[in-house]
Amino acid sequence: MTALGDSVEIDDRTLLVLGQGLDVTHDQPDVANALVHRAGDTLVLVDTGATAAFRSALRDAADRLGPWSRALVLTTHGHPDHIANNDLADELGVPVEHYVPALDLDQMRDPTSYWVRSFQRITGLAPLPGSATDSSTDSSTGSANGSTPESTPAPALAADRVLSLFQPMRPFGATTRTFEERPLERVRIGSLRFSGWTFADGAVRVLRSQGHCAGHVIVHLRDCGVLHLSDEGNGACGAMADADQLKIQTALGAVAHLFQEGEAELLTDGHTFAVRRGAEAVTHLDGLLEQASLLQTAALELTRESRQVRPSTFLARFAEAIAALGVGGANPNAMFTAMMAVNQLRELGLRPESDAIDAYWSRPALRIHASGPAA
Incomplete structure (x- = not known):
């Protein structure tokens, strides 16, 4: 049984810090797993999760991998369970670079509009958090900001309710820039070619995937063989309004190929709280692709x-x-x-x-x- 902030040691310079699942009824936000890695004298943080407890766990993991004299903070995408502690970059006490995807800037600046758009698509199809049919709603107010169900549309109430779980929300720091401010690189890994960006003399590769949401990236840590899918591996069908099913499946197939070629050895992601090795990772990825085909066939029927x-x-x-x-x-x-x-x-x-x-x-x-x- 794992708990929020527990860490899995991948090697003496790499830790996977574990998050937690979403439980709106009990006011529990989901928190994405984060990678903490040291590449030479550079501390690398891949996502910062949410909650003060997770922030403390990240600091402990970073200290455990020291010493380091510079830091690199990488945001895989703009969803609140990945970005709430991003200003941690300002507290590391060393020169730091922090990068986020440009295509996710709008949702990071205005997450309410992003989630309203997502919930508008399913109004009337499923109970929405904060609505009259949701048992987690405060009956005295109807929402976290005091609006009433009579005066606020259900998607807005739902967005308000969900985002209220991710407080404090600090997605930007003093050094935050977008990946796209750097020249786009052609990144070759084994027989495959990607577009993205490299850091730490090529030890850290950020690869554009853009399936789970518009700006999503995945991260390959060359020296320890870790491929971090973040949320591209969340399931066989992307749920968000800006999800791209083709890009999800293309990313899964490419990553499986990297494992088959031995260019990646360990698979991690944002939410399954597991480290998969070699053939196990390929089986997992092939399973997701097979599920995608089966779901589409079922939907067609x-x-x-x-x-x-x-x-x-x-x-x-x-x-x-x-x-x-x-x-x-x-x-x-x-x-x-x-x-x-x-x-x-x-x-x-x-x-x-x-x-x-x-x-x-x-x-x-x-x-x-x-x-x-x-x-």
Whole structure:
């Protein structure tokens, strides 16, 4: 049994500091795992998680790997469970560089709008945190900021409720820059070519993946053979509004190839609290790819029956398919299942017919003109 802030020793210069799962009902934020590594005289932190307790655990892990005379803080993406302690970079007492993905800056500056957008897609499909049907809502206020359910739309209440768990939220420090302010590099690892950036004389490779969300990166630590997927490995289907299923699957396939070539030896990620070695990592990655295919096949079968698909009906049967296939993922709950279902409908080419709650989805008509197919 692990606890928030426990660490797994990978080698004498690398620790995986463990986070925790999301439990909105009990006011528990999810906290992403973080990597702490020393590359020569450089301390490398990959993500900073959330909560004061996790911040303290990161400091302890960094001290354990000392001495170091400079620091590099890398943010894999802009979700609150990865960025709340980013200003820790200002407290390390050495020259420090901190980089975040440019495509995630908007959500880091204004996380409420980002989460409202995500929750708007599933309004009426699943209970939203902070709503009247959510048992974790304070009945005296309806939300963390005192708004009432009558005056605030459900997606805004849900965003407010979720983000209230991640306090204090300090995503930026004095040295924060975007990766994209550096020249983009062609990064060759074994037989594969990536685009991204290298640090510490090539010992740290930041590779663009952009599947789990718009700006997502993964990190390869050359000298210890660790490949950190962060949240690209969260499950077979991305849930967020800016998730890209093709990019998720492409990243998983590329990483599996790196393990098969011996260019990576240990797989870590943001939420499964495990270190997978060699063939075990390949099996895990292949399993995620197989699950993605099975889920899409199941979704296709569920949408063959009629031209129009009611999302609520599809969600109920899609959830049954998830259970039957044994498909897991980080923080499994009804809310994220609904987000996955909507993404799966869109992945199959369906689109909502209106903005109404639980409006029918259908495939756009292919207009055929008398002279032949439309251009």
